[in-house]
Amino acid sequence: MDELCVVGKSIPRPDAWDKVMGKTRYVDDITLPGMAYAAIYYSSLPHAEIKELNIAKALRVPGVLAILRASDIPGKNFIPMIKEDWTFFAKEKVVYPGEPIALIVAESKDAIMDAWEKISVVYEELPAIFDPEESLKPGAPQINPIGNLLSLHKIRTGDLELGFMESDVIIEGVYETDYQEHAYLETQGALAVPGAEGGMTVYGSMQCPFYVLKGVCMILGLPQHKVRIVQTPTGGAFGGKEDMPSLFAGLAALAAWSIKRPVKLTLDRRADIIMTSKRHPSRSYYRLGAKKDGTLMACEARVYLDPGAYATLTPSVLWRCCIHSCGPYRIPHVKVDAYAGATNKVPCGAYRGFGSPQVIFAMERQMDKLAREIAMDPLKLRAMNALRQGDSTVTGQTLPWSVGLEECIQKAAEASRWEEKRSRYPAEDGYKRRGIGCSFLHYGVGLGAAGSRIDVAEAYVQIKPDGGAVFAVGTTDMGQGMQGVLTQIVAEGLGGIAPQQIQMLPVDTMQVGDSGPTVASRATYTSGNAILDACEKIMDEMKKGAALLLKCEPSQVRAGGGKFFQESAPEIFYTFAQVAAECSARHFGLTHTGYFKSPDTSWDSETGQGKAYVAYSFGVQIAEAEVDMQTGEARVLDIWAAHDLGKVVNPKMAQGQIEGGVVQGVGYSLMEFIALDGKGRIQNPSFSNYIIPTSLDAPLVHSEIVESVYPEGPFGVKGFGETPLMGVAACVANAVSDAIGRDVDKIPMLPERLLEKMKG
């Protein structure tokens, strides 16, 4: 590839124009003639048999059109995800507060509220369980049909006993992290429209239209060619719209199928927080062994994630959690066991980082304690053990390329003036004390060995006779900016045409083939490669057209800067539009589909060894925090976030991902807290008391970008949407521990918890 014209430039994203004008229509902004509304009636208990479900009174409420239950499902009451345990409606018993029991369908939202009050359920309560460790003990109540152990993953390498024997220092710790609610500003929603051909179309806010397709087919018992899923502009997702939209789209489709009219199902904030997945709470037990000089020798970890009642995405989350549990370090002797024990709480799912922030927090706290024990600078300790090109990960994967960790270390340390602050702060006293802390992280890009079957992508590109281009992909933009980034890749793939000539179509399962989910920071990498495949096929055709105009052989034609020319005489050229017109006149096909399948990975679940992911993104984050010693309130003042993400397609948007991810991480570290009552019911389902960062809470975010290119990504792209959040809790906890001179091993670091710490 010669010089890049569009990739690498900070041009505004195409969807921003409508957004800044207030013209973007999210699903709740769409109203169709004859449209009815639906809402989910859900359980109020954590574990109970449903003895009676009385809907007769509710059905008599004026405006109520139907109240649907499991018995009304024409297909199967089963949501396809990883395991076969998750259902649209509770079956004979409910297993968490918030589990759907019935669906109210009515002419208006007012009628729905009236009907809700008139539904009654007679329950027989069963013993419930709320702790994932307790869940796995003998005699614990069994709550899930597949058993309480929803998933188990491990890593084994070297000889753990030997590793600890050869260690001079052993650090032990127990770490706890809490829920995190996605708090996307647009709540979940779907609009189902029964089709004239006897099928169903569902529009909705989602990350994974092909999951939704399978869900809607399942509940209606329809084949895939009768069901069409179209993603509407999506107001944030962060993982929260990976699994859940299958439920909401499925139920909207059931309602539309039943009353033969369009039905919209959107959640209000309260229902959204109560019913939807969150980041898994965790408890981790770590032992870390090292030589006196800081060389890591052994790591043993036992990690429990709290998955809630159903497996949904937990097996994948736990796998990623397990693989990232020892950080981006060389450690010869490792034993990790990661468990997910079912609890009677709302199922947890995907959230930016996908099981890794929990263990990064634990491991990076361990590293700080080790540094203190051997009186070594914590950044230097990490740096001396950090993965470099050619090293092997703890799963035995050799890293042949694209390891930009060292450069991240340098950039973050310099920008933050680490050494100076680290030596100055311990001497501070007074009511407000500052501290500084760091964290290192790596992140396997794409689905890896656990999802290699679905780590594929398709792209459709069509050139218009006037030189415009239209493209479609199967991955989604949920706000992160994929549309802009892929538009730039199309522009580059077509020889540097202007991005203004390009239009992305809404994601539609009837337009492109299954491209897997939009998760795991994989959209740019996989769809980008599929786009380049399609563009290459188009450019082959266009070069034939250009050759006719230039009166040369197609092999002599070069493309660049939106023009076609011969290398020997670049001053004689035809524009992209001229060549498109020529090709059109001669009936050269300029519509092509591109494909991409991720390179092979491997995994042995018994030994926990293998080439887990195709590539890794890396990061170093440094936080400066200030703690009010009287109130216990911690503030993050600055975060320096250095990230290796491979080739950057749009630097300003990459920076936006870093800034947004970091601030979400600050919320996770300091303030975001789900309060449960004794029955596992969420007590704060609103933004009045589930507190996320505002403009006044956001620290200064200093982003540093490292481009250690990945040769198999489009133009060297790796992907990194999740990494900016992942290390924040760890570096903030290290900074706060540094400030107060006590070990903080639990997040969120609420003021009352820190006060308690400081007393002790």
Add this chain to the structure above:
Amino acid sequence: MIVNLNINNQERQVEIKPAERLIDVLRREGFFSVKEGCRKGNCGACVVLLDGSPVNSCLIFAARCEGRRIETAESLGSTENLHPLQKAFLDEGAIQCGYCTPGMLLSAKGLLNENPHPAEDDIKKALDGNLCRCTGYVKIIKAVQKAAEAIGKTR
């Protein structure tokens, strides 16, 4: 009941129910830039300007707006003639999912109406009631600064 509203410089007579919230009336009238994020006045997605000052339209009865001037994001500018705030949001990359954007723009406009030369802290305070989960606020704050400068230059 009938209420007279001046929406985006246009007088309208609107039929409403007595206890209807302003957000519901505006959306029914087709102003879909007014977003519902929380129903409780916590998130700011439904912010509109009422006589030039930002309010959460989910917390106000439409009946209380008789004769008052309401501005929604639809009134800010057009593709050919963007408001300086819109241009700055575009240029600075202050937009991700876009759900908070209309409310954010109007809170910022309300601030600039009151204080044409806000310091960074003034901007942070003015936007404290508008939640954004995507951007971390960094580029939004920068965009408001840029817009204030741009407006200052044209005066």
